[in-house]
Amino acid sequence: MRTPELLRELRDVLDDAGLRGSFLVRDLATGEEAGIEPDAQWPSASLVKVPLAIATLERIRLGELDGATQLDITPGRIETAGPTGLSRFRHPARVAVDDLLHLSITISDGAATDALFGLTPPPEVARILKGFGIDGITVRHPVRELTETPAERFDRGERHLAYALAVETGTAGRGHRIPQLDVTRASSGSARAFADLLQALWTPSPIPAPVAGGVRELMRHNVLRQRLAPDFASDASTWSSKTGTLLTLRHEIGVVEHADGQVFAVAALTESRVPAANQPGAEAVMAQVARRLRDHLRLG
Numbered sequence: 001m002r003t004p005e006l007l008r009e010l011r012d013v014l015d016d017a018g019l020r021g022s023f024l025v026r027d028l029a030t031g032e033e034a035g036i037e038p039d040a041q042w043p044s045a046s047l048v049k050v051p052l053a054i055a056t057l058e059r060i061r062l063g064e065l066d067g068a069t070q071l072d073i074t075p076g077r078i079e080t081a082g083p084t085g086l087s088r089f090r091h092p093a094r095v096a097v098d099d100l101l102h103l104s105i106t107i108s109d110g111a112a113t114d115a116l117f118g119l120t121p122p123p124e125v126a127r128i129l130k131g132f133g134i135d136g137i138t139v140r141h142p143v144r145e146l147t148e149t150p151a152e153r154f155d156r157g158e159r160h161l162a163y164a165l166a167v168e169t170g171t172a173g174r175g176h177r178i179p180q181l182d183v184t185r186a187s188s189g190s191a192r193a194f195a196d197l198l199q200a201l202w203t204p205s206p207i208p209a210p211v212a213g214g215v216r217e218l219m220r221h222n223v224l225r226q227r228l229a230p231d232f233a234s235d236a237s238t239w240s241s242k243t244g245t246l247l248t249l250r251h252e253i254g255v256v257e258h259a260d261g262q263v264f265a266v267a268a269l270t271e272s273r274v275p276a277a278n279q280p281g282a283e284a285v286m287a288q289v290a291r292r293l294r295d296h297l298r299l300g
Contacts, residue, residue, distance in 0.1 A: 006296055007036055010289050014270075017285040021270030024191040025293040028203055028255070028263045034293045035191060041174055042269040043186040044137070045146060045244035046108050047194065047251055051139055053101055053218060054132070054201075055125040056116055057211040060097070067098035071115055085109030105218040105242060110143045117142040122187070132206045136193030140186060146246055149180050151277075163275035166247040180246060191267040194253045198265035202255050216240060219254065226280070228268060231287035232256040232294075241266075248272045250283060262298060266290050 001009075014021055014036075022042060024035035059065040073086050073093045085103055086095070087110065095103075095112070097119070103112035117125075126139040150162035166178060176182040189197075199205070201212045219240040225233065227250065233239040241254025251269045258264075268290045272282050 001296075003034060003296065006292070007034075010036060010292060013285060013289060017282050018272050018274040018279075019270050019282055019285060020273070021268060021286070021289075022191040023269075023290055023293055024195045024265075024267045025290060025297060026195050026199065026265045027297050028199055028265055029261075032297055033195070034296050036289075036293075038191040038195070038267075040269075041183040041188050041190050042251070042271075043181050043183055043246065043249060044189045044194075045180075045246040045249050045251060046110075046113075046143065047189065047242055047244040047253060048137075048139055048143065048187040049104050049108065049113050050197065050215065050219070050242050050253070051129050051134075051137060052113060052116055052120065052125050053105055053215050054207065054211060055120050055128040056097070056101055057214045058128055058208065059120060061208055061210055065097060065119060067101075068096050070094040070096050071100070073111070073115070086111035086115070101214075101218060102221075105215075106221045106223055108224060108243065110147065114142045114144050132200065134193070134197055134200060137189035137197065138187055140188075145186075146180055149178055149247060151247060163247060163277065167273050167275050178247070181249070191269050194267040194269075195265045198253060198255050198267070202263060202265065216255075222254075227283045228252045228254060228266065228287045228290055230284075231291040232266070236260075244269075248275070250279070250286060252286070256294065264294050264297065266294065 022037045022040045024038040026033040060067045073095055084107055100112040100115050103109035122139045150165055170176045174183040179185045200207050201215050219242055222241050224243045227243055229239050236259040238257045239254055241252055244251035248271045253267045256264050268286050270286055272279055
């Protein structure tokens with residue numbers, strides 16, 4: 001199938017699933033790529049944790065931070081809520097910077113992430129990223145702001161109203177009444193920018209090798225594998241990734257390394273027009289679209 005025909009078909013598949021999205025799949029050996037609206041800007045949600053990991057590991061490499069330094073975590077004083085991780089601890093704990101990185105990337109622990117942002121604030125993360133020549137990704141706020149949406153303010157029985165608000169109050173220019181969904185106020189990026197970031201981590205680039213290797217290792221151990229992993233992980237491939245989820249947003253970026261030596265960067269950034277928190281069908285469609293783009297490049 002020719003590329004224009006494939007892209008039209010995949011847009012229809014997304015629309016039928018109630019999704020709108022940006023996708024980009026890139027062959028990291030040849031630079032050949034295929035995508036759908038890859039330059040559209042999106043709020044990045046938890047994808048911002050990857051730039052933070054890069055910045056943190058770079059500061060460790062430079063001697064500005066020590067990965068063994070332990071930070072005190074006190075229950076009741078953590079501002080970043082979450083379903084797992086440090087925000088669910090019941091007793092005081094001391095956690096090393098290296099272990100906070102592991103929690104931030106592998107289980108998307110927001111409290112661990114904001115402990116790291118306390119060491120390297122968003123403007124410094126953005127500066128380090130820019131210094132490595134990575135453009136198109138903004139880092140504007142700690143992740144605790146992602147837990148201050150209407151979904152957290154409404155009672156449980158009214159939480160569906162927050163999702164309805166997320167669906168109904170966006171603008172054509174990617175503005176939104178909910179600040180966390182507004183690309184001019186939230187941390188943001190495009191599928192192309194995140195593919196560029198992945199390429200800089202997996203191929204020679206200005207990012208120092210120890211830093212890039214550390215981030216790759218963290219992403220390789222990501223345990224949130226319900227989205228794209230079912231279509232990319234196998235006995236003959238390795239899938240390393242990071243997800244991002246917020247209200248109607250469902251994102252994932254990752255790299256699939258095949259046993260035959262082919263390596264592809266994958267960026268999938270989507271939003272749903274269905275006002276519901278749990279949409280496994282939408283996630284299955286995301287994976288289907290991303291895999292078909294990969295197959296198109298792989299098979300020619």
